Amino acid sequence: MLQSELKLRRDKIRALMAQQEIDAAIITCNVNLVYTCGRVVSGYFYLPLQQPARLFVKRPNDLKGEFVAPIRKPEQLPDLLEEQGLPLPKRLMLEGDELPFREYNRLAACFPGSEVLPCGTELIRRARSVKTEMEVEVFRRSAAAHARAYAQIPSVYRPGMTDRQLSVEIERLMRQEGCLGIFRVFGRSMEIFMGSVLAGDNAAAPSPYDFALGGEGIDPSLPGGANGTTLQAGQSVMVDLGGNFFGYMCDMSRVYSIGRLPQKAYDAHQACLEAQAEVTALARPGITCEALYNKAVEVVAKAGFADNFMGIGQKAKFVGHGIGLEINEAPVLAPRIRQELEPGMVFALEPKIVLPGVGPVGIENSWAVTADGVEKLTVAPEEIIEL
Amino acid sequence: MLQSELKLRRDKIRALMAQQEIDAAIITCNVNLVYTCGRVVSGYFYLPLQQPARLFVKRPNDLKGEFVAPIRKPEQLPDLLEEQGLPLPKRLMLEGDELPFREYNRLAACFPGSEVLPCGTELIRRARSVKTEMEVEVFRRSAAAHARAYAQIPSVYRPGMTDRQLSVEIERLMRQEGCLGIFRVFGRSMEIFMGSVLAGDNAAAPSPYDFALGGEGIDPSLPGGANGTTLQAGQSVMVDLGGNFFGYMCDMSRVYSIGRLPQKAYDAHQACLEAQAEVTALARPGITCEALYNKAVEVVAKAGFADNFMGIGQKAKFVGHGIGLEINEAPVLAPRIRQELEPGMVFALEPKIVLPGVGPVGIENSWAVTADGVEKLTVAPEEIIEL
Numbered sequence: 001m002l003q004s005e006l007k008l009r010r011d012k013i014r015a016l017m018a019q020q021e022i023d024a025a026i027i028t029c030n031v032n033l034v035y036t037c038g039r040v041v042s043g044y045f046y047l048p049l050q051q052p053a054r055l056f057v058k059r060p061n062d063l064k065g066e067f068v069a070p071i072r073k074p075e076q077l078p079d080l081l082e083e084q085g086l087p088l089p090k091r092l093m094l095e096g097d098e099l100p101f102r103e104y105n106r107l108a109a110c111f112p113g114s115e116v117l118p119c120g121t122e123l124i125r126r127a128r129s130v131k132t133e134m135e136v137e138v139f140r141r142s143a144a145a146h147a148r149a150y151a152q153i154p155s156v157y158r159p160g161m162t163d164r165q166l167s168v169e170i171e172r173l174m175r176q177e178g179c180l181g182i183f184r185v186f187g188r189s190m191e192i193f194m195g196s197v198l199a200g201d202n203a204a205a206p207s208p209y210d211f212a213l214g215g216e217g218i219d220p221s222l223p224g225g226a227n228g229t230t231l232q233a234g235q236s237v238m239v240d241l242g243g244n245f246f247g248y249m250c251d252m253s254r255v256y257s258i259g260r261l262p263q264k265a266y267d268a269h270q271a272c273l274e275a276q277a278e279v280t281a282l283a284r285p286g287i288t289c290e291a292l293y294n295k296a297v298e299v300v301a302k303a304g305f306a307d308n309f310m311g312i313g314q315k316a317k318f319v320g321h322g323i324g325l326e327i328n329e330a331p332v333l334a335p336r337i338r339q340e341l342e343p344g345m346v347f348a349l350e351p352k353i354v355l356p357g358v359g360p361v362g363i364e365n366s367w368a369v370t371a372d373g374v375e376k377l378t379v380a381p382e383e384i385i386e387l
Numbered sequence: 388m389l390q391s392e393l394k395l396r397r398d399k400i401r402a403l404m405a406q407q408e409i410d411a412a413i414i415t416c417n418v419n420l421v422y423t424c425g426r427v428v429s430g431y432f433y434l435p436l437q438q439p440a441r442l443f444v445k446r447p448n449d450l451k452g453e454f455v456a457p458i459r460k461p462e463q464l465p466d467l468l469e470e471q472g473l474p475l476p477k478r479l480m481l482e483g484d485e486l487p488f489r490e491y492n493r494l495a496a497c498f499p500g501s502e503v504l505p506c507g508t509e510l511i512r513r514a515r516s517v518k519t520e521m522e523v524e525v526f527r528r529s530a531a532a533h534a535r536a537y538a539q540i541p542s543v544y545r546p547g548m549t550d551r552q553l554s555v556e557i558e559r560l561m562r563q564e565g566c567l568g569i570f571r572v573f574g575r576s577m578e579i580f581m582g583s584v585l586a587g588d589n590a591a592a593p594s595p596y597d598f599a600l601g602g603e604g605i606d607p608s609l610p611g612g613a614n615g616t617t618l619q620a621g622q623s624v625m626v627d628l629g630g631n632f633f634g635y636m637c638d639m640s641r642v643y644s645i646g647r648l649p650q651k652a653y654d655a656h657q658a659c660l661e662a663q664a665e666v667t668a669l670a671r672p673g674i675t676c677e678a679l680y681n682k683a684v685e686v687v688a689k690a691g692f693a694d695n696f697m698g699i700g701q702k703a704k705f706v707g708h709g710i711g712l713e714i715n716e717a718p719v720l721a722p723r724i725r726q727e728l729e730p731g732m733v734f735a736l737e738p739k740i741v742l743p744g745v746g747p748v749g750i751e752n753s754w755a756v757t758a759d760g761v762e763k764l765t766v767a768p769e770e771i772i773e774l
Contacts, residue, residue, distance in 0.1 A: 001607070030578060039607035042576055042595040060593035060601070060610075061701045094488075100575060101483045101491035101505055118488055168562040175555040180609050181580035188487060189429055191417060193568035206447035208429040214447070220388070220426035221634030221712070222567050223447075247608030314448045325608070 001038030005134050010036055010047060012127040017049055017093065024048045024089035025120055026077075026107060029098040031184060031325040032124050034247055043071055046081065054084055074107050089114050097121035097187075125186070129322055129330035130344040135248065136368050139323075139346055142250040143366055143377035146243035149173040150254055150380055153239060157256075157387040163226035163237065164218060167197035174241055183242045184249060186326040195241030196225035203238060203360035206314035210328075212350050213238070213311060213360055233259035236359035236384065238352070242327055243378075249327040251348035252378040253364030256387050265361050268353040269384055271303035272362035275351040279319075279333075280367065283374045289337035293319050296333075296351050308353045320349040323366060345369040346377070388425030392521050397423055399514040401436055404480065411435045411476035412507055413464075413494060416485040418571060418712040419511050421634055430458060433468065441471055461494050476501050484508035484574075512573070516709055516717035517731040522635065523755045526710075526733055529637040530753055530764035533630035536560040537641055537767055540626060544643075544774040550613035550624065551605060554584035561628055570629045571636060573713040582628030583612035590625060590747035593701035597715075599737050600625070600698060600747055620646035623746035623771065625739070629714055630765075636714040638735035639765040640751030643774050652748050655740040656771055658690035659749035662738040666706075666720075667754065670761045676724035680706050683720075683738050695740045707736040710753060732756040733764070 013036070017025060027036055027045040036053075037045055043057035056071035057063050069080060078088060092111055094104055096118020108116040131139070149170070156169035171194050175181060183192050190209045198215045207214025207224050216227035231237065235258045243250030255269060275296040282295055296319040300309045310316040320333030323346055331339045331347065346369070352362030361384065366377040400423070404412060414423055414432040423440075424432055430444035443458035444450050456467060465475060479498055481491055483505020495503040518526070536557070543556035558581050562568060570579050577596045585602045594601025594611050603614035618624065622645045630637030642656060662683040669682055683706040687696045697703040707720030710733055718726045718734065733756070739749030748771065753764040 029575060034608045040578070040595050040610055042597070059595045059597070059701065062593050096488045097490070098575065099488055100508075101481075101486055101488050102508075103484070103575075104488035121487075121489075165563075168559055171562065171568075172555055172559045175558065176552075178605075180606055181558075182578060182609055188416060188485065188490075191427070191569060206449050208427050208446045210429070210446070218565075219567055219633055221421045222569055223427055246606055314446065 002134070005132060006036065006038055008132055009127065010053060012130070013047065013124055014049055016123045016127055020119070022049070022091045022093045022117060025093045027095065027120070027124070028107075029095050032095060034325055035124070035128055044074065044077065046077070046086070048086060048089070051086055054086070056080060074110050077110050091115045091117060093117045093120040093123065095120040095124070125330060128324050130342050131324065131346050131368070132344070135324070136344065136346065138246050138248050139250060139366065139368060139377050142243050142245040142248055143252070143379070145177045145179070145245045146250050146252050147378060147380040149177040149179070150239065150252065153254075153256065154385060154387055161231050163197050163199040163202065163229045163231060166231065166237065167226045170197060170239055170241060174243070178245050180244045180247070182244060184244070184326045186328050190328070191222065192224055193222065197237060197239050198225070198360050199229045199231055199237040200235040200359040201356060202227045202229050203354045204312045204356065210316070212316045212318075212352055213240075213354065214314070231258050234261060234358065236261055236265055236361055238360040238362070240364060247325055249323050249325070250366050250378065251323050251327060251350070251364060252366060252380070253350060253352070253362070254380065254382070255361050255384045257384050258387055260386070261358055261384065265355055265358045266384065267303065268305050268308070268355060269361040271300050271305050272351040272353060273382060274303070275299040276349060276363050276365070279349060280374050280376075283341060283367070283369065284372055285343050285369060286340050289331045289333045289339050289341070290335055293333045293335055293337070300351060300353065305353045308355060310352060312354050312356065319351055320347050322347050341369050343369050343371050389521070392519060393423065393425055395519055396514070397434060397440060399517070400434065400511055403510045403514055404436055407506070409436070409478045409480045409504060412480045414482065414507070414511070415494075416482050419482060421712055422511070422515055431461065431464060433464070433473070435473060435476070438473055441473070443467060461497050464497050478502045478504060480504045480507040480510065482507040482511070512717060515711050517729050518711065518733050518755070519731070522711070523731065523733065525633050525635050526637060526753065526755060526764050529630050529632040529635055530639070530766070532564045532566070532632045533637050533639050534765060534767040536564040536566070537626065537639065540641075540643065541772060541774055548618050550584050550586040550589065550616045550618060553618065553624065554613045557584060557626055557628060561630070565632050567631045567634070569631060571631070571713045573715050577715070578609065579611055580609065584624060584626050585612070585747050586616045586618055586624040587622040587746040588743060589614045589616050590741045591699045591743065597703070599703045599705075599739055600627075600741065601701070618645050621648060621745065623648055623652055623748055625747040625749070627751060634712055636710050636712070637753050637765065638710050638714065638737070638751060639753060639767070640737060640739070640749070641767065641769070642748050642771045644771050645774055647773070648745055648771065652742055652745045653771065654690065655692050655695070655742060656748040658687050658692050659738040659740060660769060661690070662686040663736060663750050663752070666736060667761050667763075670728060670754065670756065671759055672730050672756060673727050676718045676720045676726050676728070677722055680720045680722055680724070687738060687740065692740050695742060697739060699741050699743065706738055707734050709734050728756045730756050730758050
């Protein structure tokens with residue numbers, strides 16, 4: 001990756017560090033290394049406020065560069081910094097919401113003379129929430145590949161398939177278009193394989209995970225997504241796979257039907273499209289997340305679908321979420337979130353309705369916030385497509 | 388899952404807790420919840436030494452049971468325990484190698500009168516390392532499904548394919564046989580999508596991850612596995628996908644060739660098969676992990692392949708590893724590991740050799756330790772199969 005791009009990202013983190021008088025960060029979690037160094041390594045990225053950054057690498061053993069040095073264990077860090085002519089930090093930040101408790105403590109203990117702060121995750125996620133031009137461009141390329149894969153979905157459907165069989169074929173389309181497959185989520189408790197394909201009443205199954213819709217899954221060790229439902233006439237199917245083609249998690253849902261659906265399903269789908277239209281007409285720098293959430297609820301309620309919005313028995317309490325190297329970044333479009341949109345933020349907006357006896361309808365696209373509005377990244381037909 | 392099976396697992400953890408005079412554990416990480424409760428929930432499993440366990444659940448909201456109660460946040464735990472007639476713990480263990488630093492501290496702060504110990508991960512992993520009869524049976528079923536998928540690999544190969552295209556087709560075979568797809572690894576730094584398909588010299592590419600062989604990958608955000616190499620005559624291809632069919636990570640590698648390989652490749656492959664035969668002839672309760680590792684090195688060195696064993700420029704420092712709900716459990720078959728095998732342990736043994744200009748050869752099977760030896764779980768042809 002371009003050094004100028006990495007410098008831009010590092011300086012965004014540094015600006016936030018300066019506000020809290022933090023004079024160095026140690027970054028060692030994979031997504032934050034991808035953000036600041038352009039790749040995953042096993043090692044420690046040392047980011048001082050004033051001096052050039054250093055990358056201390058355990059593995060791979062063939063990485064070279066002016067500011068790259070080998071390391072075996074974190075206890076070497078103070079000596080290695082001294083060798084590089086860097087002072088030990090006064091206030092050092094670590095990734096306190098990502099590093100496991102014991103690993104955090106081991107790393108902190110290497111710097112007994114420093115004040116060690118756990119705000120690294122929070123602050124780096126704040127920097128990551130506003131994308132650079134290059135990051136938005138990567139999202140555009142991801143969205144195009146994502147749309148190419150979805151365009152082929154009707155060609156892999158066969159009557160009599162289960163939701164799971166259809167999911168496997170769509171996963172293959174995604175992989176063929178270049179999807180890396182891996183689905184990165186912030187936080188230890190959410191897990192998913194590539195995304196979900198939800199048909200019929202399975203879309204209402206309450207989930208342990210905080211995704212928009214759940215699904216029962218086929219094994220209690222991963223209770224989410226397709227559950228083996230045989231696809232039948234009158235059912236809707238929502239495809240919601242993560243589009244990680246170059247590290248960034250593009251997000252996009254489309255709805256398919258087996259034959260025709262009851263009219264109510266088309267009405268509900270239309271309500272979601274209207275919610276999307278009205279929310280994105282409002283979306284621009286300065287508007288609050290809660291205002292966008294409230295607008296979506298208002299549109300859907302006016303159409304008479306409030307009870308079925310974002311699930312039935314267990315509802316998701318958001319209508320959109322930031323996306324980036326992880327599927328759940330800032331901002332979150334949810335009640336009581338006063339955070340304002342900023343140019344460069346990228347988010348998924350996913351108004352969805354679940355109808356008992358039919359299944360899920362609605363829409364999800366990825367959007368980039370521009371200087372005066374939003375740009376739709378995932379451009380593809382939005383009507384319900386009959387399979 | 389059978390309550391008697393869950394009781395058995397919980398009592399194994401309790402026995403280890405008793406040795407350290409720990410009177411309660413809070414378990415909240417997904418794999419440990421699968422182990423102790425048979426499924427993923429979002430919530431807290433409270434395991435006292437003496438009383439019946441309680442499950443406090445945030446999500447899903449439809450989970451019922453005599454010992455299940457709803458919860459919104461960890462700060463409610465002391466009051467909820469009191470409601471259930473349970474005393475607050477004197478010595479409480481948490482999952483210190485899995486919970487993020489801040490989340491650990493938040494949970495610990497709910498119990499100001501308790502001594503809070505971070506040894507939960509270590510101790511639960513020790514319990515998990517010795518499988519129950521039912522867990523070994525799940526591994527047998529996984530291994531059979533895994534072998535069924537691999538048996539179809541020759542049918543999806545097409546001349547001119549890249550390693551990545553072949554990988555996508557094999558992933559589909561695995562999913563069609565019921566693979567859940569998700570690849571669970573212990574530790575925050577290792578990531579992989581389903582496994583790896585390594586062809587030719589890509590098998591020697593040094594990786595940031597501590598898997599047996601690396602591979603460059605196709606994007607620096609996930610530098611592992613297939614790198615887009617076009618499969619060509621004279622190349623070997625190693626397929627090493629994780630076989631997670633019912634929550635347990637079965638592990639199995641097989642080697643394929645494009646046309647015939649140089650004789651040296653067959654010799655090296657044979658050396659790995661001999662290493663497997665000699666190691667598993669020794670393997671039984673009471674033998675140390677290092678003795679098994681040393682035997683593998685001895686056999687391969689005698690055949691003249693020491694320099695190419697487990698990689699070239701960057702070598703893996705193990706020849707096998709425990710498997711279970713995660714791909715990297717105890718025991719590890721590595722130098723200086725004095726841990727002894729016990730009946731019920733399940734491990735993958737993977738002697739592998741990388742030959743420049745040809746690619747990877749060798750074998751990997753999953754094995755269960757019995758009363759007096761080992762049982763091969765992944766039964767399938769072990770010769771190099773020409774595609």
